[in-house]
Amino acid sequence: MSGLLDGKVAIITGGSKGIGFGIAERFCKEGAQIIICSRNDSELSKAASRLGCESHQLDVSDSRVVRSMAVWFSKEHGKLDILVNNAGLIRPGTIKSTTEEDWDLQIDVNLKGPFLMSNAFLPHMNEGSSILNIASTVGLRAMRGAVAYCASKGGVVNLTRAMALDLAGKIRVNCICPAVVDTPMIAERLSTGRVTRQDFDEVQPIGRMGKPEEIAAMALHLCGPESEWTTGSIITVDGGQTAG
Numbered sequence: 001m002s003g004l005l006d007g008k009v010a011i012i013t014g015g016s017k018g019i020g021f022g023i024a025e026r027f028c029k030e031g032a033q034i035i036i037c038s039r040n041d042s043e044l045s046k047a048a049s050r051l052g053c054e055s056h057q058l059d060v061s062d063s064r065v066v067r068s069m070a071v072w073f074s075k076e077h078g079k080l081d082i083l084v085n086n087a088g089l090i091r092p093g094t095i096k097s098t099t100e101e102d103w104d105l106q107i108d109v110n111l112k113g114p115f116l117m118s119n120a121f122l123p124h125m126n127e128g129s130s131i132l133n134i135a136s137t138v139g140l141r142a143m144r145g146a147v148a149y150c151a152s153k154g155g156v157v158n159l160t161r162a163m164a165l166d167l168a169g170k171i172r173v174n175c176i177c178p179a180v181v182d183t184p185m186i187a188e189r190l191s192t193g194r195v196t197r198q199d200f201d202e203v204q205p206i207g208r209m210g211k212p213e214e215i216a217a218m219a220l221h222l223c224g225p226e227s228e229w230t231t232g233s234i235i236t237v238d239g240g241q242t243a244g
Contacts, residue, residue, distance in 0.1 A: 004224040006031035009080055011073070013037045013060050013117060014087030016047040018183030019134060022212025023084055023219045024051055030220060032082065035073070039087075060087045060113030063120075070120040079126045082223045085114035085156075086134040090149045090185065103148045110152035114159060118173075125171055130223045133160045133175045134215075137238050140177055153177075157234055164232030172231040174222045179203060179238030181210040204239030 010027050014020035015036025024036050028051050036051070037058040038044040048055035056072070059065055073080065088110045091102040114133050125131075138146060139153030160175035167173055180186065180200045186209065189195055201208045218237050221227055236242050 003031045004220060004226075005082075008032045008082055009035075009077055010082035010084065010223070011035045011037065011080060011117075011121070012084040012086060013058065013113065014134075015055075015084075016040060016043040018185060019178065019181055019212050019215050020084070020086040021047055021051075022216040023086065024053065026213065026216035026220055027082070027223075028053060030224075033077075035077075037069075037087070060085075060117055061108035063116050066116045066120045070124060073121070074124050078124070080121055080124050081126055081129045083117060083121055083125070083129075083131045084134070084219065084223070085117055085131065087113055088134065088152075090146060090189075092145050092149070092189075093147060094145055095147045098148050106148040106152045107155075110149070111155040111159065114156060118163060122167075122171070127170050128228075129171050131163065131167075131171060131173045132219055132223055133173070135160070135175050135177045135234075137177050137179045137236060137241050140234070140236070140242060160234065161232050168231060172222075172227070174227075174230060174233045174235065176215060176218055176222070177234060177236045177238065177242075178210055178215050179236075179241040181212060181215060183212060204241050205243065206239035208239065210237065210239060 010032045012020050012024045015024045016038035024034050028034050034053040037056050039059050041057045044055045133156050135156040136153040138150045139157040142150045160173055164173040180203050215237055
C-alpha cells in the first residue's frame with residue numbers, strides 16, 4: 001500500500017464487521033492508527049485482534065457513553081484526524097407496521113449517532129481533518145418496507161451537507177451512499193428466507209452486490225490527502241443503482 005494515512009489517527013464506529021471492518025482494514029494498511037467501536041464486545045475483540053488495532057465498546061446512541069469515550073480519547077491520544085460514522089442497523093417495516101420502538105432505534109443509531117459522535121469529537125479534531133458519514137442509496141431514493149431506515153439515512157445525507165457548511169475551511173465532511181453490500185447485515189436478512197441472494201444482486205444494474213473493500217476504497221479517497229478540496233459531497237457507490 002502507499003501509506004496515504006501514515007501518522008493519522010482514525011475512529012471507525014461499527015468497525016467490527018461489514019463495511020466498517022473493511023474501512024478499518026484498508027486504513028490500517030495505509031498506515032493509520034485505528035480505533036474501532038461497536039456495541040458487541042465479543043465481535044469487537046475478535047475484529048481488533050485480526051486488525052491489530054485498538055477497540056472501544058460503544059453505543060453511539062448513548063450521549064453519556066459517547067462523551068465518556070471522547071474524554072478517554074483526549075487523554076490517551078490527544079488529537080483525531082479521521083472520524084468515520086458507520087454504525088447502523090435496519091429493522092424493516094412499512095409506515096403501517098413499524099413500531100415506535102423500531103423507529104426510535106433506527107433514528108437513534110443511524111442518525112443521532114453520527115450527530116453525537118461528531119459533536120463530542122469535534123473539539124479533539126485537528127484542523128484539516130475529515131469526517132465521513134456512511135448513509136445509503138435509500139437516503140437518496142426510497143424503497144418499500146423500510147420507512148424508518150429511509151428516514152434515518154436521508155437525515156444522514158442532509159446532516160452531512162449542514163456539517164460541511166458549518167465546518168468549511170476547518171474540517172471536511174463527506175458521505176458515502178452504498179447500495180446493497182455483501183455484509184453480515186445482508187446475511188441476517190437472507191436467513192429469514194424472505195429474500196434471496198439473487199434478489200439482492202439484481203437490485204444493482206451491474207448485477208451483483210458490492211464488497212466492503214469497494215466502499216473502503218472510496219472512504220480512503222475521501223479521508224485521504226487527495227481530496228482536500230472535497231467537502232459536502234454525497235458519493236454513491238452503488239453498482240449503477242441510482243443511475244436510472
